[in-house]
Amino acid sequence: MAKKKEKPNYRNFKLIKRIPIQYRTVEERLHDYKDLHVNYTDEDIQLQASRCQDCGIPFCHGYGCPVSNLIPDWNDLVYKGKWEEACRLLHSTNNFPEVTGRVCPAPCEESCTLNVGLESVTIRDIEMTIVEKGFTNGWIISNPPLERTGKKVAIIGSGPAGLAAAQQLNRMGHSVTLFEKAPKAGGFLRYGIPDYKLEKWVLDRRIKQMTDEGVVIKTNTYVGKDITVDALHKDFDAIVLACGAREARDIQITGRELSGIYQAVDYLTQSNERVDGISFDKSALIDAKGKSVLVIGGGDTGADCVGTSRRQGATSVTQIEILPKPPEKRSEETPWPQYAKKLRTSTSHDEGCERKWCITTKKIEGTNGKIEKVLAAEVEWVKNEKGNWDMKEVAGSEFEIKADLIFLAMGFVHPVHDQLVKELGIDLDPRGNFKTNNFGYGATSVNKVFSVGDCARGASLVVWAIANGRAVADMVNEYLLK
Template sequence: MGKATGFMEYSRQTVKERNPAERTKDWSDYTIPLSDEEVRKQGARCMDCGVPTCQSGMEISGATTGCPVYHLIPEWNDLVYRGQWKEALHREHVMNNFPEFTGMACPAPCEGACVLGINEPPVAIRTVERSIIERGFAEGWVVPEPPKTRTGKKVAVIGSGPAGLAAAAQLNKAGHLVTVFERSDRVGGLLTYGIPEMKLSYDVVMRRVRILEQEGITFITNTEVGKDYPVSALRSDFDAVIMCAGATIHRNLQVEGRELKGIHYAMDFLHSNTKSLLDSNLEDGNYISAEGKDVIVIGGGDTGTDCLATSVRHNCKSLVQFDVYDKKGAIRDEVGNPWPQYPRVHRVEYGQKEAAAAFGDDPRAYAVMTKKFVGDAEGNVKEVHTVNVKLRIGEDGTRIREEIPGTEKVWKADLVLLAIGFSGPDQGLIQKLNVETEANSTVKAEYGKYTTNVEGVFAAGDMRRGQSLIVWAINEGREAARECDRFLMGATVLP
C-alpha cells in the first residue's frame, strides 16, 4: 500500500492537459506529465484494501473491470510513494511488457475496480503507470535484455499489434527465434495506424520496437502472409505460428445512401491521416481531409473521439458526434451499475474538449439513430437523416431501440465517418491455414490454451476474442506465448 492515510489527505489528480485551443494546432502529445512529487501523492492514495480488485481482470455485465494482465498495482503504487522508481519499473514490467501503451491508451478498467472508488474518486492508476515507464526510459533503465541461450526453435507471429508484440517478446525471452510479419509498412498494428499521434505517438511505439529488435526479434513489414509470403513456406520455415492479425473487418451501417461518396470507415480516415503525417507531415495529400467540411462522426466510443480530434486539426467547418445511447449520469447507478463493474458514467474525453474549444459546445448528440444518407447530383453525401430512439428491454432480454415519433432531423454533412467497430478478422489467412472459426468468424481457440485445430498454430488477441482492449491483447499475447512455448519444449517457465 501507499501512505496509510494518503487516500484521506490527497485528492485524485491525473495527467494535465495542454490548452485545447492551442494543442489542436499540432500533432504532439496533448498531455502534460505530473511532477514526481505529484505522482508520489497519487501512489500514496493506494489503500491497504485487503483484496485489490484493481489487478484482477474480469468481465462483468459485458464490460471489463480490473486489469486483465494482473498488473501488480498496489506494489508499484507503494514503491512510487516511497521514491523507489527503479524498483517500481521492475514490478511494472513483471506482468505487462508495454506499460507505455496501456498507460497512454487504455480506458483503465483497473480504476473502475479500485476499492477507493466505492465512495471516493479512485486511485489515478493509469497516471502512475505511465509516469513509471516514462521515468524508466528517461533514466535509461529500460534496456535490451536478450536471452542468454537460444533453443533453436523458430516461431512466426502474424501481426504486430499489442497481441503480436507481447507474444513475440515473451517467446524471445524463452530463447526462441521470433519473426513478426506485418502487412502494413510500419510495425504496431492499430497502435500505429488506429490511434492518432497526439494520443499515442509512433515514436513511443518504435522506442519499444527498437528494444525488441535489439533483443533479437525480427520484424518483416509490407508482407501479408498468405499473399506475399506463402502459407507453405510459413509451415516449413517455422516450428510454430501465432496468429495475432486482429479483427479488421469494419462493421458497416446498412442504410439507404451508404454508397455515396464522402462516407468512410473511421479507421480508413485515421490510418490515412497517420500514414500521410508520418510520411510527409500531410504534404503529400494522401489522406481523407476534413478541412472546410461539415463532419458527422457516427459512434460514441474512443475511435469516434479520435475522429473528432483529427477533424478539428484538419480545420473542419462543423463537427457532430452521434451516440445511439442516452447521455449517462455523472455518477454510477448503484443499482444497475454497482461497484466493481466498470462505471458507465458521462465522460468528456480529449476529443470532445477540443471540439468544444473549436465550436463552443460538446459535439455529441445522444440517442440518435441514422436512418439514411442523401446525396447531391454528383453522388456526394450532403445530408444525414436521423431519428431519436429509446431503449426497451424485450421479454427475452433483448435490447430493442424504438423510434420516437416527431424527432426526425436532417443534418448537413459532406464527410461522414463510421466509428461503429469491427465485426471480426479477415478470413483470407484463416482459410489458407484451414483454421476453424466460431459462428462470429473469430478463430476457434479456447481462452487460456489458444490452440487451433491445426497443430502448432495458435491464435490470440482480437483475432480470437473479437474487438477488445489493448490490455486484453497483451494478456492474450503473453498467454499464447506461454502455451506455444509449452508445445515447443514440453514445459514452460513463462507466466
C-alpha cells in the same frame, strides 16, 4: 496540496486529493498532434501514489487489471522514491506500460477501493511516470535470452498482441519472426490511435528494444499473399495468428454509395501516416478542413475521429450514437468493482463536438454523387416480454444533419476472412473470430497454429491484447518444449 508525509500511513487518501496529470489547453493542443499531457513533478506523482491504501484484497490488481499489474506494490515503491525497483516490478507483468500508461481506459482505477465513495488512485499516471523514468535513466535495456532453443515461431500481425507474444517467446529462447503487412509495426497502436494519445516514437523506442533482443520483424509482408501458409508450416515449429479484428461494420442505407463516406479506421490510418510525413494525392486525401463532419458511432474510435477532424480544421463535428445516453454516474447495473457503464467524455469531446444519443441514420442524400446531408430520426429502447431491448423509431422525430464528410465508427465484426484464413482452413467461432481453446487466446483447430488478440476475442483493448499475448506465449512455449 498537502506536504509529503515522512511515511505512508495508508490514510493519505484523506489528506491528499486525487489530482490527475493535467492536459494542455484545448486552444493550444488543437494546433498539433503532440501528446496532451503537461509536465508534472516526481513529488506530485509520489504524493498521488501515497493515496494507495495497500488494500488486503487489491481489486485493482486481481480484478480490474487484465495483466494483473502489481499496483499497490509499485505505488509504495514510488512513494518511497524507489523508482528503479518500481520499474522492474511494472515490467514483470506488462511488456508495454508506456502504451497502457497512455491509452488504457484503466479498469484498475474503476476497481480501486477508494472508488467506493471517494476518488481512485491515479494509477495510470503513476504507471506512465515509472516507465518514462525507466527509459530516461537507462533502466530499460535489451534483455536477450542467454541460450536459444533452436525452435522457430512465426507471428502474423504486429499489434500489441503479436508484439507481446513475440517479446515473451524470444526471451524464452525461441527464434521469433513477426510478419506485418503494413509498412511499419504496431497495428492499431500505429495506424489507429492518433498521435495526440500515443506519439509513435514511443512505439519505435520499444520496437528497437525488441529487435535488439533478437526479434526479426518483416514488414510489408502480407501472409497469404507475399508468403504462403505452406511456406510458414515448412519453416516454423509454431505459428501465432495475431491479425486483429479488422472487418469494420458498415451501414446499408440509401446513399451509402455517395462519395464523402469513409470507414473511421481508413481516415485515422491516413491521418497518422500524414503526421508521420507521408503525403497523399488530392484525389486520395481525406481532410476535414472547412467541412461539416458527422461521425456515426459513439465509441472511442468515433472520438478519435472527432479529435482528428478538429485538428484538421472542421467547421462542425457531430457524433451520433444509436444507443441511449449512459447515466452520468455509475448505475446499479455495473456496481463497484466492475467497470462502470457511465457517460465518458474524452479529451476529443472537450475539443468541440455535438453529441447525440438514440439516433438512427435513415438515408444519406447528396448531389452530383457527393453527400450533403443525412436524414436521421430519434429512437427509443423498449423492453419486450422476454426482457430484451427492442428499438423503436419515435414517430415524427425525423431531422436532417448537414454533412460534407461522414466517418463510420460502428465497431469491428471479426478478423478479415482473407486468403490466409482460407489457406489455413481454421475453424471460426459463431462470431467469425478464430476459434481457440481459451477465450482470447489459445490453440486453434489446426495443428501447431495458435491465435491471440482481437482476432481471437473480438475487438477489445490494448491491455487485453498484451495480457493474452503473454498467455499465448506461455502456451506456445509449453507446446514447443513438449
